[in-house]
Each structure stands twice: as C-alpha cells, then as structure tokens.
Amino acid sequence: MARQNGDRAVVVEDLVKHFRVHRREAGVAAGVKSLLRRKYADVRAVAGVSFSIDRGEMVGFLGPNGAGKTTTLKCLSGLLYPTSGRATVMGFTPHERKTDFLRSFTLVMGQRNQLFWDLPAMETFLVNQAIYRIPPAEFGNTLTELVDLLGLGPYLDKPVRNLSLGERMRAELAAALLHRPAVLFLDEPTLGLDVTGAAAVRSFLADYNVRTGATVLLTSHYMIDVTALTRRVIVIDQGQIRFDGDLQVLADKTAPHRVIKVTLSSAVARADLAGYGEVEATDGLTAVLRVSRTHTKDVAARLLAELPVEDIAIEDPPIEEVIRQVFAQE
Amino acid sequence: MTFAYRALLRAHVGLGLAYRARLTVWVLSSLFPLMMMAVWLSLVDEVGPTAGWRVSDFVSYYAGGAVLFHTTTSFLTWAWDADLRSGDMSFKLLKPIDPFHQYLTQEMGLRVVVLGFLLPTLVILTLLLPDLTYQLTPTGWLIAIAAAASGFFLNVLMAMAFATIGFWTTQAGNLYSLWWGLGAFLSGWIAPLALLPEVVADIAVLMPFRSSMGFPLEILLNRLSGGEIAFGFAVTGIWIAGFALLYRLGWAMGLRRYQAVGG
Numbered sequence: 001m002a003r004q005n006g007d008r009a010v011v012v013e014d015l016v017k018h019f020r021v022h023r024r025e026a027g028v029a030a031g032v033k034s035l036l037r038r039k040y041a042d043v044r045a046v047a048g049v050s051f052s053i054d055r056g057e058m059v060g061f062l063g064p065n066g067a068g069k070t071t072t073l074k075c076l077s078g079l080l081y082p083t084s085g086r087a088t089v090m091g092f093t094p095h096e097r098k099t100d101f102l103r104s105f106t107l108v109m110g111q112r113n114q115l116f117w118d119l120p121a122m123e124t125f126l127v128n129q130a131i132y133r134i135p136p137a138e139f140g141n142t143l144t145e146l147v148d149l150l151g152l153g154p155y156l157d158k159p160v161r162n163l164s165l166g167e168r169m170r171a172e173l174a175a176a177l178l179h180r181p182a183v184l185f186l187d188e189p190t191l192g193l194d195v196t197g198a199a200a201v202r203s204f205l206a207d208y209n210v211r212t213g214a215t216v217l218l219t220s221h222y223m224i225d226v227t228a229l230t231r232r233v234i235v236i237d238q239g240q241i242r243f244d245g246d247l248q249v250l251a252d253k254t255a256p257h258r259v260i261k262v263t264l265s266s267a268v269a270r271a272d273l274a275g276y277g278e279v280e281a282t283d284g285l286t287a288v289l290r291v292s293r294t295h296t297k298d299v300a301a302r303l304l305a306e307l308p309v310e311d312i313a314i315e316d317p318p319i320e321e322v323i324r325q326v327f328a329q330e
Numbered sequence: 331m332t333f334a335y336r337a338l339l340r341a342h343v344g345l346g347l348a349y350r351a352r353l354t355v356w357v358l359s360s361l362f363p364l365m366m367m368a369v370w371l372s373l374v375d376e377v378g379p380t381a382g383w384r385v386s387d388f389v390s391y392y393a394g395g396a397v398l399f400h401t402t403t404s405f406l407t408w409a410w411d412a413d414l415r416s417g418d419m420s421f422k423l424l425k426p427i428d429p430f431h432q433y434l435t436q437e438m439g440l441r442v443v444v445l446g447f448l449l450p451t452l453v454i455l456t457l458l459l460p461d462l463t464y465q466l467t468p469t470g471w472l473i474a475i476a477a478a479a480s481g482f483f484l485n486v487l488m489a490m491a492f493a494t495i496g497f498w499t500t501q502a503g504n505l506y507s508l509w510w511g512l513g514a515f516l517s518g519w520i521a522p523l524a525l526l527p528e529v530v531a532d533i534a535v536l537m538p539f540r541s542s543m544g545f546p547l548e549i550l551l552n553r554l555s556g557g558e559i560a561f562g563f564a565v566t567g568i569w570i571a572g573f574a575l576l577y578r579l580g581w582a583m584g585l586r587r588y589q590a591v592g593g
Contacts, residue, residue, distance in 0.1 A: 074590045077424060078423070079424070079590040080588065081587075081588070095586075099426045100426075102426035103426045106424075109420075112417065112418075112421070114421040116341055118344075118349070119341060119345060123344060124341070126341075127337045127341050128425075129337070130334045130336065131334045131425050131426060132426060
C-alpha cells in the first residue's frame with residue numbers, strides 16, 4: 001500500500017544545494033593575485049537528492065567525506081536555503097524556520113558544541129527549558145531520565161570546558177533532547193568517543209527511538225553505529241543517492257561473497273586451502289576464506305569433511321568493506 | 331519570551347563572571363576617557379574654564395563617560411562575524427528564538443556584570459571627590475537612564491545591522507570599525523560635543539553616535555533644555571527605526587546566503 005505523506009516525517013524531492021567557493025593556490029604570490037582577481041568555483045554539494053523517511057524510522061545516511069550528507073542535514077534543519085528542490089520535515093518547510101518546526105527536531109553535530117563553554121551544562125539545560133517552553137514538571141522528568149540514561153550526574157556542575165569529549169557529547173545529547181524532539185538529525189554523534197562512550201550513546205539512541213517513536217537520520221563513519229541502530233541505509237556520493245534500502249540487501253548486492261573463518265587442529269598449507277576459496281589470511285592453524293555466497297554451504301561442508309576443522313564460522317564481510325566497495329564502484 | 335530572556339540573561343551574566351582576568355581588563359579599559367579628562371584638566375589649569383566648562387564639568391563628564399562606554403558600546407559585529415566564520419551561528423539558528431534576542435541578551439548580560447563593578451565605583455568616587463557631582467532630580471536621573479538605555483539599544487541594532495553584511499563579505503567587522511571610529515569622534519566620547527566646532531557639533535546631534543554617550547552625559551550634567559532632550563530622544567528613535575529596518579532587511583536577504591560552515 002502506498003504510504004501517505006502524513007506517515008512520513010521527512011520528504012525530500014530533487015533537493016539541490018550549490019555553494020560558490022573562493023579558490024586560490026598556496027603562497028604569497030597567489031595571495032596577491034587573488035586579491036586583484038578572485039576566482040570562484042561552484043561546488044555541487046547536493047545534486048538532486050530524493051528520499052522519504054517514515055515516522056519512527058531510523059535511517060543511516062552514509063557516504064565518504066564531502067559526499068553531501070551534512071549539507072543535506074543542514075538543508076533539512078533549515079540552516080541552508082536549498083538552491084532548488086523541495087524538502088519537508090514533519091510537514092514544515094525547513095528554510096521557512098517556523099517556531100513550531102524549530103521545536104520539532106534537533107540536530108546534533110558530533111564535532112560541534114551548543115553548550116555554554118564556560119558554564120556547567122546545567123545552565124544550557126535551563127536556557128533550553130525556557131527557550132523551548134518546557135513545563136517544569138516535564139523538564140524535571142525528562143532531565144532526570146536523560147541524566148540517568150546518559151550517566152551525567154557527576155558532570156552537571158562542572159564547566160563544559162572541563163569535561164572530557166565523551167562527557168561533553170553526552171551532555172550535548174541531553175541538551176538536544178530535552179524538548180523531546182520528534183525528529184533527530186545526528187551528524188557523527190559518536191565522533192571521537194571511546195568504545196564505552198560510543199556504546200552508551202548508541203544504546204541511548206536506540207532506547208529513545210523505542211520509547212518516543214522519534215524519527216532518526218544518522219550519519220556516521222563508524223559502521224557499528226549504523227549496524228546497531230538502522231536497518232535502512234541511504235548511500236550518497238558526490239551529492240547523489242547511490243543506494244536506498246535495506247543494509248543487508250546492500251551487502252548482498254555489493255559483496256557477493258561471504259567469509260568463512262576456520263580453526264584447524266593441525267596445520268594446513270595455504271595451497272591446500274586455496275582449493276576452497278580465496279585465502280585472505282592464514283597462519284596454518286587458522287584461516288580466513290572468501291567464498292561466493294552461492295557456494296558458501298557447499299564449501300563449508302567440504303571443509304568439515306576434508307580438513308581437521310575444530311571450529312568454523314560463516315560471516316558477512318564487514319560493512320566497512322561493503323561501503324568501501326560501493327564507493328569504489330562509483 | 332520573558333522566561334527565555336530571564337534564562338538567557340542569567341546564563342550570559344554567568345559567562346561574564348566566568349573569567350576574572352577578562353573582567354579586570356574590561357574595567358581597566360575604562361581608563362581611556364579618564365586620560366582624555368586629564369588632557370582637558372591640564373588645559374583648564376593653564377587657561378581657565380574652556381567654553382564655559384570647569385574642572386568639575388570635565389571630571390563628571392568623563393567619569394560618567396567611562397561607565398557609559400562600557401554599558402552602551404556594542405561589540406556584536408565582531409562576535410557575529412566570529413560566529414559566521416566558525417559556524418557557531420548555526421546553533422543560534424537552530425533554537426526556536428530569533429538570534430536577535432540571543433545576541434541582545436548576550437550584550438545585556440555582559441553590561442549587567444560590568445555595571446555591577448563600575449556603578450559602585452562611581453558612587454564611591456562621587457563621595458570622595460568634590461568635583462565629581464551630578465545635580466539631578468530623581469526625574470532627571472530617570473531621563474538620563476532612559477537615554478542611556480535607548481542609546482544602548484540603538485548601538486546593538488547598529489552593530490547587528492552591520493553584522494548582517496557578514497553574509498556577503500568577511501569584512502563586516504572591519505567596516506564596522508571604520509564606522510565606529512567616526513562614531514567615537516562624533517559621540518562625545520573623545521571630547522564633549524559643546525567643545526567641537528559648531529558645524530561638527532550640529533552634524534553630531536543628528537548622527538546616531540551621540541545617543542549613547544554625549545546625549546545621556548549632557549542630561550547628567552544638566553546642560554540640556556526640555557526641548558533639546560525631546561529632540562535627542564526623537565533622533566535616537568528615528569535611528570533605532572532605521573537600523574531595525576536595515577537589520578531585518580539584511581537578515582532576510584542574508585540568511586539565504588548563510589553557508590553554515592564548520593561541521
């Protein structure tokens with residue numbers, strides 16, 4: 001059944017954003033030359049992007065640096081005025097910047113900071129309470145919940161500049177979610193975090209989505225964020241969408257092979273292993289083989305029957321590799 | 331809006347208090363008008379009252395000027411310029427409150443902090459120095475405060491109207507510096523307008539710069555008639571309307587060009 005616009009939190013139709021950028025070579029002479037004669041170039045950051053996201057859906061937005069991810073998010077947040085095309089978020093046109101629209105979403109930029117740098121994070125929370133007009137009871141409940149889930153308790157009265165990156169990122173998330181936005185645009189929300197910090201943020205986001213039914217569009221260069229949080233991914237490169245669909249479909253389509261990892265009870269030569277598939281790595285007692293998806297079962301059966309196998313595991317190739325291949329094919 | 335203003339003001343007062351060294355430097359920079367005062371005092375000492383201005387007039391004028399400089403001057407153009415270049419403007423744009431109010435409360439918060447230090451100092455000095463005196467009725471004080479407040483608001487609007495040039499060029503701060511340099515002379519900060527050549531003084535009373543310095547100071551020194559005070563407020567009001575219009579136009583047109591750099 002065709003989806004109605006009312007079911008959709010985000011609708012993007014043929015969105016285009018070009019920037020005019022000043023260009024100059026390095027060096028003093030080039031600097032003087034550029035003073036007299038400016039050179040500009042048009043950068044096509046987003047070149048006709050279309051997609052939609054249902055309410056409550058979590059979508060991964062993938063692409064190499066400069067692909068157009070952040071520019072798209074900024075257009076959807078009303079920060080950038082699109083060159084052409086159309087976008088709506090919760091029924092609002094972002095660049096019109098209506099107050100109700102600004103209350104309906106949040107944009108978290110992992111490498112940026114909205115907190116008052118020289119004040120404890122609590123000051124930013126109180127300012128956000130006033131700006132977003134959050135009733136005191138609701139503010140108290142939400143804050144308690146966020147402080148608890150993000151483990152912010154010990155940091156609330158420390159100036160933000162004295163927090164570690166992980167602590168700051170958690171405080172940043174709390175500030176961004178106090179008004180319980182219906183749509184979350186997350187641009188590298190785990191950037192620079194350690195393993196524990198990143199896991200805490202991922203777990204929190206998954207939980208937030210389940211509890212509030214929020215729509216999430218997430219960009220991340222850490223594939224673990226994408227695989228843990230989203231099933232659907234949109235892959236963008238050079239300002240255009242290359243894939244929009246299930247992550248597994250992307251993996252099947254892009255990497256028509258799987259990985260078999262075997263542990264052997266006695267050493268087997270690389271030449272003997274080569275008869276089963278492409279040998280990615282081996283030290284004689286363990287081996288990693290790449291085999292085509294269609295032959296995975298047969299190869300696994302042969303390995304078990306013909307070699308001294310102690311343990312065997314069949315895995316999909318790492319999603320990083322899949323994405324690398326998607327971009328390599330372009 | 332009241333809640334938002336209160337919360338933003340509280341935060342910006344907190345930011346103003348965050349660095350003691352910065353605060354000290356600000357307060358010390360009040361010494362500039364006092365240096366100008368020393369020049370005039372040495373002149374009075376040598377040749378007697380200048381254009382009817384005695385020692386007590388100069389002392390009261392420049393002491394008040396030191397407080398007014400810190401409470402009415404706006405540096406928003408540079409702050410805005412920095413926000414545009416760094417991309418920090420994006421965070422202001424993401425909030426459901428116009429960035430105008432966020433910048434205005436930023437300016438107000440800092441002024442509250444500075445006033446908290448300068449006003450008690452001024453009161454103590456008026457008690458210690460017989461030449462430092464303001465012979466005003468309570469109504470006169472209220473009018474002077476209203477003049478200073480409207481002058482502050484005009485300065486903020488003027489700085490923000492210039493700041494919108496930042497959507498087109500990175501030179502908004504430098505352009506404002508040029509404008510501000512002209513203003514320093516025509517505002518009465520460097521010398522009381524009454525001591526400038528008549529033609530310059532006539533131009534100065536029509537310009538926006540006097541509103542935040544010479545105008546409230548002349549009220550403080552009881553040197554203006556009722557009609558002149560009304561005229562001063564009218565000039566301030568007209569410039570406020572003009573710069574408000576320019577700001578809204580610059581904002582509406584410039585926002586389409588915003589590039590949200592950084593991140």
